[in-house]
Amino acid sequence: MNEHKKIQLKDYRPFEFIVDHVDLIFDIRDDHTRVTSKLKMRKDPARANETTPLVLNKGTFDIVSVVAGDMVLLPSEYKSDDETFSLLATPDLFELEITNILKPDENTALEGLYRSGNILCTQCEAQGFRNITPYPDRPDVMAPFSCTIVADKARYPVLLSNGNLVKSGDLDNNRHFAVWEDPFKKPCYLFALVAGDLAVLKDQFTTASGRDVALNIYSEKEDIALCSHAMTSLKQAMAWDEKRFGREYDLDLYQIVAINDFNAGAMENKGLNIFNAKYVLADPQTATDDDFMGIQGVIAHEYFHNWTGNRVTLKNWFQLSLKEGLTVFRDQEFSSDMNSRPVKRIRVVKNLMAAQFPEDSGPMTHPVRPDSYIKMDNFYTMTVYEKGAEVIRMIYQLLGQDLFRKGMDLYFEKFDGMAVTLEDFVGVMAKVSGRNLDQFFLWYTQSGTPAVSMTRQYDENTEILSLTFTQTTSPDRNQSEKKPFHIPVRISLINRAGETVKQDALYELTKETDTFKFDNVPADTYPSVFREFTAPVRLTTDFSDQDLAFLMARDTDPFNQWHAAQTLFVNEIKNLVTAIQANKPMTVSSGLVKAFSLALENREKDRAFLSKALTLPLETEIKNHFKIIDVEAIHQARTFLKQTLAKKLASELKTVYEICRSANPDDISGAAMADRSLKNLCLSYLGCLVNKDIQDLVQKQFETAGNMTDEFAAFKILSHMNPDVRDEACHAFYDKWQTRTLVIDKWFSVQAQSSLEDTLDQVKKLTAHKDFTMANPNKVRALIFAFAMNNPMHFHRADGRGYEFVAERILALDKINHQTAARLCSCFNLWKRYDGNRQVMMKKQLETMAGQKELSRNLYEIVSRALE
Numbered sequence: 001m002n003e004h005k006k007i008q009l010k011d012y013r014p015f016e017f018i019v020d021h022v023d024l025i026f027d028i029r030d031d032h033t034r035v036t037s038k039l040k041m042r043k044d045p046a047r048a049n050e051t052t053p054l055v056l057n058k059g060t061f062d063i064v065s066v067v068a069g070d071m072v073l074l075p076s077e078y079k080s081d082d083e084t085f086s087l088l089a090t091p092d093l094f095e096l097e098i099t100n101i102l103k104p105d106e107n108t109a110l111e112g113l114y115r116s117g118n119i120l121c122t123q124c125e126a127q128g129f130r131n132i133t134p135y136p137d138r139p140d141v142m143a144p145f146s147c148t149i150v151a152d153k154a155r156y157p158v159l160l161s162n163g164n165l166v167k168s169g170d171l172d173n174n175r176h177f178a179v180w181e182d183p184f185k186k187p188c189y190l191f192a193l194v195a196g197d198l199a200v201l202k203d204q205f206t207t208a209s210g211r212d213v214a215l216n217i218y219s220e221k222e223d224i225a226l227c228s229h230a231m232t233s234l235k236q237a238m239a240w241d242e243k244r245f246g247r248e249y250d251l252d253l254y255q256i257v258a259i260n261d262f263n264a265g266a267m268e269n270k271g272l273n274i275f276n277a278k279y280v281l282a283d284p285q286t287a288t289d290d291d292f293m294g295i296q297g298v299i300a301h302e303y304f305h306n307w308t309g310n311r312v313t314l315k316n317w318f319q320l321s322l323k324e325g326l327t328v329f330r331d332q333e334f335s336s337d338m339n340s341r342p343v344k345r346i347r348v349v350k351n352l353m354a355a356q357f358p359e360d361s362g363p364m365t366h367p368v369r370p371d372s373y374i375k376m377d378n379f380y381t382m383t384v385y386e387k388g389a390e391v392i393r394m395i396y397q398l399l400g401q402d403l404f405r406k407g408m409d410l411y412f413e414k415f416d417g418m419a420v421t422l423e424d425f426v427g428v429m430a431k432v433s434g435r436n437l438d439q440f441f442l443w444y445t446q447s448g449t450p451a452v453s454m455t456r457q458y459d460e461n462t463e464i465l466s467l468t469f470t471q472t473t474s475p476d477r478n479q480s481e482k483k484p485f486h487i488p489v490r491i492s493l494i495n496r497a498g499e500t501v502k503q504d505a506l507y508e509l510t511k512e513t514d515t516f517k518f519d520n521v522p523a524d525t526y527p528s529v530f531r532e533f534t535a536p537v538r539l540t541t542d543f544s545d546q547d548l549a550f551l552m553a554r555d556t557d558p559f560n561q562w563h564a565a566q567t568l569f570v571n572e573i574k575n576l577v578t579a580i581q582a583n584k585p586m587t588v589s590s591g592l593v594k595a596f597s598l599a600l601e602n603r604e605k606d607r608a609f610l611s612k613a614l615t616l617p618l619e620t621e622i623k624n625h626f627k628i629i630d631v632e633a634i635h636q637a638r639t640f641l642k643q644t645l646a647k648k649l650a651s652e653l654k655t656v657y658e659i660c661r662s663a664n665p666d667d668i669s670g671a672a673m674a675d676r677s678l679k680n681l682c683l684s685y686l687g688c689l690v691n692k693d694i695q696d697l698v699q700k701q702f703e704t705a706g707n708m709t710d711e712f713a714a715f716k717i718l719s720h721m722n723p724d725v726r727d728e729a730c731h732a733f734y735d736k737w738q739t740r741t742l743v744i745d746k747w748f749s750v751q752a753q754s755s756l757e758d759t760l761d762q763v764k765k766l767t768a769h770k771d772f773t774m775a776n777p778n779k780v781r782a783l784i785f786a787f788a789m790n791n792p793m794h795f796h797r798a799d800g801r802g803y804e805f806v807a808e809r810i811l812a813l814d815k816i817n818h819q820t821a822a823r824l825c826s827c828f829n830l831w832k833r834y835d836g837n838r839q840v841m842m843k844k845q846l847e848t849m850a851g852q853k854e855l856s857r858n859l860y861e862i863v864s865r866a867l868e
């Protein structure tokens with residue numbers, strides 16, 4: 001394994017040149033594309049008359065010709081290798097024209113210019129633009145771009161790039177061209193090009209100031225009928241950003257293209273978003289309610305980047321959370337306004353706890369603003385995105401809605417058209433509020449999840465309730481000693497009757513220990529703390545299980561009700577695990593069964609909320625509550641708890657199942673989705689009982705479902721029952737959906753996550769299925785990621801075959817798509833937390849990977865951090 005260089009924040013230097021204009025020409029041919037880049041450049045005035053070498057980033061392609069001014073340069077007059085293109089000296093002002101040849105059909109890494117089916121497209125963030133043409137591939141170099149595309153008219157009738165179409169026409173030999181101009185200066189990571197035979201869905205939006213914007217969503221022809229939900233979501237997002245943040249769209253055209261082969265979710269290229277088709281295409285027959293929500297959220301996210309990311313961009317990649325954390329916060333707020341706010345909050349926090357907390361406790365732990373990276377792609381993480389959004393949310397809590405909006409306004413006013421830093425953002429927030437946010441800034445520079453404990457002291461004589469909070473953050477590879485964080489805590493007091501005794505207010509922890517006193521508090525008052533999850537901390541309290549059952553039923557904050565329920569479940573499962581490990585019989589406490597049945601009776605409440613509150617934490621979430629993870633005991637304990645609840649409450653679960661069945665299958669309103677989620681939760685409890693009637697019920701829903709939400713919910717349950725039932729369901733589902741690639745992804749993922757004994761062998765078999773390919777990231781995620789990340793029982797098989805299989809796939813994938821291979825490898829990150837045998841086996845796989853001669857830089861970084 002070769003060593004690779006770390007890029008460090010402290011080494012940041014501004015670029016020595018200014019790019020005044022970029023003119024790109026793409027001449028698309030059947031087996032190659034010729035790219036010509038004409039750069040108008042000038043030396044930074046501060047360096048005029050200095051001899052400054054020009055060093056551009058460059059991919060592994062060959063240069064065809066270089067023209068500087070009017071001079072054709074000889075190869076000896078410039079330097080070009082696999083990473084850089086350089087000129088020893090330049091005049092102060094100059095033009096440079098570089099031509100090179102690309103082979104997009106051979107580009108399986110899917111960064112730069114590549115082919116997806118019949119479409120040629122680009123993905124440049126973070127550093128893919130250098131694979132298109134030599135360029136200062138860094139976000140602080142901003143320039144206006146124009147782009148000419150020339151291609152065969154029959155094969156590529158649609159030619160798109162950023163900005164506005166200024167010219168197009170026919171050429172000889174059945175070829176045609178289009179010229180695009182983007183008037184806004186942008187960094188090259190926002191450049192995009194699409195060429196293909198695409199269908200388009202057109203619509204229009206009038207901005208608050210009365211400008212008409214044409215909205216075009218492109219997809220493969222057979223999918224165009226599936227784009228209307230994405231279009232509705234786009235218009236909702238445009239209206240919302242005007243209303244909530246006063247931000248209007250700035251071009252006359254907004255384009256979205258759905259692509260089948262895509263490494264990430266989507267990309268906010270200026271005026272030409274490119275999307276993973278999964279986040280565009282939907283109808284109720286083929287997409288679940290969760291898919292519909294996902295599309296709404298991602299469409300909005302990319303749209304919101306137009307201001308937070310594009311108009312105001314990043315000084316360097318270390319600041320990534322400046323655009324991602326902020327934009328995730330904005331899309332979360334949008335989804336909360338469009339749907340149920342508490343349910344959205346629960347989803348977000350569940351995801352944070354399930355995926356970001358473990359990331360922050362393992363070898364990949366990094367501050368929201370990392371200090372160094374080998375490959376930036378590895379830092380598109382839960383920490384930068386989701387924890388980054390929590391940090392913004394804390395600022396929002398500390399300032400309040402009005403001051404936060406003032407801060408945002410000032411941010412756009414001051415920094416429009418610039419490449420800035422997190423200090424710039426926090427600076428405007430400090431300025432408008434008059435607050436000192438220096439300690440707060442530690443959230444950006446210090447890694448790790450603070451553990452906060454809360455204890456109560458009540459004095460009956462004085463009627464004073466004191467709440468003492470203590471925070472500790474474990475040292476890690478980033479900082480050997482942690483300073484206390486500035487932690488906002490929203491607190492309210494409630495009495496036994498569930499009435500508010502003291503209104504919700506914000507308190508701030510700034511020291512290792514802080515105590516807040518409340519007077520005139522009657523006995524039997526409950527504090528509701530960290531309401532709406534005011535800060536990304538691991539909270540422990542002195543609440544007993546009875547207290548938690550009370551809070552689950554009566555907390556005035558639905559998020560905290562959910563949190564109390566989850567804590568109760570986790571406590572119960574921990575007790576069961578202890579029993580299993582001590583070889584004692586398992587029992588479920590009657591208090592828990594009662595709390596659960598009480599909640600179920602309360603079904604007139606928000607059903608979407610209820611279905612979240614009654615969902616057991618996943619095994620992958622439960623593991624985070626253990627120092628040493630006992631995979632089998634956790635699986636057994638959770639299964640036992642689920643079966644016990646199902647057995648004891650079978651008739652109640654059936655009643656609720658029936659009550660929630662009336663929703664019209666195509667109705668995607670909040671109420672209809674809520675009914676389906678509660679109904680399918682009840683079915684999933686019932687489905688773990690081995691019982692012919694129940695099996696028939698699930699089977700019937702599977703066969704007669706009027707939409708994918710219900711069909712898929714039943715399919716999942718059948719996949720765990722027994723091999724015959726699973727196989728029959730798999731055949732039926734495949735026969736019905738084999739032509740729909742996104743539905744086939746669901747088919748792969750259900751099989752990968754089955755709890756049945758032969759799952760690993762099934763997964764191996766599926767890697768040879770004609771619809772499976774390692775070249776398509778969605779397929780790899782559906783089968784291999786789903787197995788490695790969401791099927792702990794089988795990935796962590798005691799015989800080590802799960803590890804062997806996944807490690808072998810990672811190495812195979814690394815030759816095709818290094819970004820995705822590196823992501824997959826994070827399934828080994830927590831190897832030190834498993835029992836001795838598993839540790840040895842996981843480590844061995846990491847070492848085998850490390851021992852490879854040709855490891856990509858992406859995978860090298862993940863493997864070497866895991867082994868450090």
Ligand code: ARG
Nearest residue numbers: 125126264266267268377380
């Ligand atoms: N900026 C895109 C988004 O969050 C994601 C780009 C992902 N790039 C990557 N190298 N993983 O909307």
Ligand code: ZN
Nearest residue numbers: 301305324327
């Ligand atoms: Zn983003």
